[in-house]
Amino acid sequence: MNRKNVTSTDVARRAGVSQSTVSMILNKKYNVSFSRETILRVEEAARELGYSMERKQKKPRIQMLGTIFVLCPNLTNPYYFSLLQGIEKTAKKNRYDVFLCNTGRDYGTEEKYLKKIEKLNPSGIIFTFTPSFPELVREISGKIPVILIGEKDAVRGIDMVELNSERMGKILAEHLLKLGHRKVAFLSTPLTQRQSARRARIRGFCRAFEEAGYRESVYVRSLPEEMDVMFQEVDMEYKTGYELASSLVMEIPDITAVAGTNDMVALGIRDALLDRHYRIPEDISVLGCDNLLFSGLRGIDLTTVEHFTPKKGENACEILLKKIEGRKQNRDKSSQGMIYHIEYEPRLILRGSTSYPRQL
Numbered sequence: 001m002n003r004k005n006v007t008s009t010d011v012a013r014r015a016g017v018s019q020s021t022v023s024m025i026l027n028k029k030y031n032v033s034f035s036r037e038t039i040l041r042v043e044e045a046a047r048e049l050g051y052s053m054e055r056k057q058k059k060p061r062i063q064m065l066g067t068i069f070v071l072c073p074n075l076t077n078p079y080y081f082s083l084l085q086g087i088e089k090t091a092k093k094n095r096y097d098v099f100l101c102n103t104g105r106d107y108g109t110e111e112k113y114l115k116k117i118e119k120l121n122p123s124g125i126i127f128t129f130t131p132s133f134p135e136l137v138r139e140i141s142g143k144i145p146v147i148l149i150g151e152k153d154a155v156r157g158i159d160m161v162e163l164n165s166e167r168m169g170k171i172l173a174e175h176l177l178k179l180g181h182r183k184v185a186f187l188s189t190p191l192t193q194r195q196s197a198r199r200a201r202i203r204g205f206c207r208a209f210e211e212a213g214y215r216e217s218v219y220v221r222s223l224p225e226e227m228d229v230m231f232q233e234v235d236m237e238y239k240t241g242y243e244l245a246s247s248l249v250m251e252i253p254d255i256t257a258v259a260g261t262n263d264m265v266a267l268g269i270r271d272a273l274l275d276r277h278y279r280i281p282e283d284i285s286v287l288g289c290d291n292l293l294f295s296g297l298r299g300i301d302l303t304t305v306e307h308f309t310p311k312k313g314e315n316a317c318e319i320l321l322k323k324i325e326g327r328k329q330n331r332d333k334s335s336q337g338m339i340y341h342i343e344y345e346p347r348l349i350l351r352g353s354t355s356y357p358r359q360l
Helices: 008-015 019-026 036-049 053-057 078-093 107-120 134-141 165-179 196-211 225-230 236-251 263-275 309-328 332-337
Strands: 064-072 097-102 122-127 146-151 159-163 184-188 218-222 257-260 285-287 304-306 341-343 347-349
Touching: 008 019, 008 036, 019 036, 019 134, 064 078, 064 107, 078 097, 078 263, 078 309, 107 122, 107 134, 122 309, 134 146, 146 196, 146 309, 159 309, 165 184, 165 196, 165 257, 165 285, 165 304, 165 347, 184 196, 184 236, 184 263, 196 218, 218 236, 236 257, 236 263, 257 263, 263 285, 309 341
Parallel strands: 064 097, 064 122, 122 146, 146 159, 159 341, 184 218, 184 257, 257 285
Antiparallel strands: 304 347
């Protein structure tokens, strides 16, 4: 191997550890504890390959001061625009520029952005979703302030504006139970391991029906996991609701209520039912989650759950600015030691798309 081209990835491969572990050990930045054996193995692999952190660190470091990078999984759901609106409003007020990175839910793209952003050394980073590389994000947070808008307890050791998606799912279920619904469905976009919010909403929904003694009458349907990367298409979430609802009513014609994992899915459910001449809510109730702007428009009138999306964006940026200011004032220890966690209590927005179940 040409020693001039040796990278930390090569060292990681030789030592049998992750690239971020190599970086932390050779930089002497132990955000987590490593065994003596692991440290020695990494150092030995670096020596054998001729890899030198000192040589790597000689390059002058770019600094994009006054810049915040925001990572977003897609630009097809208005939910993310609401978050961005809150982030940008606060950033502009404090004279910071915002750069948007759309990962397209692709692991490789996300990792590439993270590594490039780390080299650019901006003032801060905001994740609008749960990162796929939490260990790498924790490493970066030791050098650049990072804030996460994501599922509660999804990543430890990072400042967060938390989503309580399990509570959101429970709110939807409790509303249907109070109305008297017993045979219901929950339709979702793909339930991949990294989509913790989707899985949490379903968990809360099903748990409420289970506690009421009706778990067996809850039907959960989702797209295959491999379709998650297709969600760059503008109408994919809407199509998910439409297609799943279309097949659902053929399979289970006596269903009385259908919930979508978000408002976009719920709108697809609504249109599929209307196209098949079901009345909403007289025949089937429909409800979603996120309280998007057009969910409350006349003619749609969707019952949903509000969890204050723009405000979460504002809070995320405010926390980030506090962390940035702390480092500017050379108060690194206090700013890094304090972990911020903010959570809003979601609430039901009752509209005209839900009612009592039809008599079967």
